[in-house]
Amino acid sequence: MGSATVPVVVGIDNGGTSNNATVLTLDGRFLVDELVETPSEVQAGPEAAVAAMVAAFDGVLARTGVSREQVRAVGLDTPGPASATGVISSKGSTNFSQPAWRGYDIRSGLERRLGLPVIYHNDGNAAALYAHHVHFxxxxxxxxxxxxxxxxxxxxxxxxxxxxxxxxxxxxxxxxxxxxxxxxxxxxxxxxxxxxxxxxxxxxxxxxxxxxxxxxxxxxxxxxxxxxxxxxxxxxxxxxxxxxxxxxxxxxxxxxxxxxxxxxxxxxxxxxxxxxxxxxxxxxxxxxxxxxxxxxxxxxxxxxxxxxxxxxxxxxxxxxDRDMAGARGVALAALETVRAVPTPPPLVGD
CATH class of the missing domain: 3.30.420.40 (ATPase, nucleotide binding domain)
Structure with a gap:
């Protein structure tokens, strides 16, 4: 099955200066084997930064010949501190220093712009997840x-x-x-x-x-x-x-x-x-x-x-694959969500 028809997930690694993006098929093949970087615009505030993530998403799809209709979910990582659901710390952080970032829900912001499910991890967790799955x-x-x-x-x-x-x-x-x-x-x-x-x-x-x-x-x-x-x-x-x-x-x-x-x-x-x-x-x-x-x-x-x-x-x-580990890690997280089975019932009832 070629990349023109297979369902995929996209991973976006957000950094202080650049976004790095990748594409992963649902059968576990990365369609990108190098850095695909675009400016992250985080210093310009949330609106510009989310627009830059959308540009990274569109750019990596164009590079791999994949259409938006094939994308089932998007993985996103950023530096912390942030909550498990992608809400930037109320105190901000090194990368997200402007007041507009404090308490900003970056996962939901990207999800609204793309109209696709977005799964979030911080960048350390994303790299850890990728290292784990590649090694084992x-x-x-x-x-x-x-x-x-x-x-x-x-x-x-x-x-x-x-x-x-x-x-x-x-x-x-x-x-x-x-x-x-x-x-x-x-x-x-x-x-x-x-x-x-x-x-x-x-x-x-x-x-x-x-x-x-x-x-x-x-x-x-x-x-x-x-x-x-x-x-x-x-x-x-x-x-x-x-x-x-x-x-x-x-x-x-x-x-x-x-x-x-x-x-x-x-x-x-x-x-x-x-x-x-x-x-x-x-x-x-x-x-x-x-x-x-x-x-x-x-x-x-x-x-x-x-x-x-x-x-x-x-x-x-x-x-x-150190430079690509973040994007690949959140792509794996998105893939896991797409493949996930229904939540099992509790072991102890009411």
Whole structure:
């Protein structure tokens, strides 16, 4: 059956500058094998941003030769914080900073414009869902996983039996704000890091680009006063650290080793709380050279404390197709909704 006739779902990954879209057939074939990006217009407010999502939707259909009539549902992800149904936090967020975004129902806004069912996840959950299903394949609905997505902040997701755990208010899987023991993470006399959310010593306060700029780089530059990054603007210096890390620079490797130890502490908590089959890492920290990726993943694994029974079963891996993981993850969520069976009756009656 060709793409001109088969039913599909569309996935849209909304970011601070771009939307990335994909198309997935109901028999599980992605019709896009690369990034299909268009401007997201989020800084222009909700109306312009939703119009940009519609443009992304129309653009990816045109690229794949699929008509609107073939689309059964749309998956949408955005950065958080937002509710499980796509209502942006009443305090806004980094990407949705204008007052008009506060409390805005972005899922319903897109649904009204498209006239199609829209299924929502935050971007961390979407990437986690995709990593889980790609890694486990046919066994995905019988496996569990935890994912940490390291970027400007730290997102993530918990997947159980192939489905994202959203929680009562949609805040499950906000792994960046889990507070961790710092004894194995910080160097002697290193100040306790503070997260942008106000927490002291949560994972994001160490494992994120923001953490490098605000917390880690100032400390380590004081230990390496002759380093080339001394004198660089903090924001620019933070973005340059990964390149130094790839080249084996001692200061940069100290910073990323701390980030790996923080993720290991997070996964240790996960091991005792959800006991997953797999631990995934994604985001900018691993969008790098193979040598650096392998080193970083090995550092995380080394600092994750598991029991012998867990070691025999657990896998550590990178989120695949990293730039496309969000769009593909919400496309999978939309596909699951389209395929869903009726809700089973309760086990206990009235």
């Amino acid at each position: 394949g046919a066994d995905a609905m019988r496996r569990s996983s935890v994912s940490a997505i390291v970027g400007t902040g730290l997102g993530g997701g918990v997947v159980e039996s192939g489905r994202v755990i959203s929680g009562a208010a949609g805040m499950a899987g906000e792994l960046g704000h889990v507070q961790i023991p710092l004894g194995t993470v910080l160097a002697p006399q290193q100040p306790v890091p503070i997260c942008a959310c106000g927490f002291a010593g949560d994972v994001e306060s160490v494992a994120s680009l923001t953490a490098i700029e605000r917390n880690l780089l100032p400390y380590w530059l004081s230990r390496f006063p002759e380093h080339p990054l001394v004198g660089e603007a903090p924001q620019r210096a933070a973005k340059l650290v990964r390149g130094y890390g790839e080249r084996g620079d001692e200061l940069a490797r100290e910073i990323f080793s701390q980030q790996a130890r923080a993720l290991g502490a997070l996964f240790t908590i996960a091991a005792n709380f959800t006991d997953p089959h797999a631990y995934f890492i994604g985001g900018g920290v691993v969008e790098t050279t193979p040598e650096f990726r392998d080193w970083f993943l090995a550092e995380v694994r080394e600092h994750t404390v598991l029991r012998a029974e867990q070691v025999a079963l657990a896998t550590f891996a990178l989120v695949p």
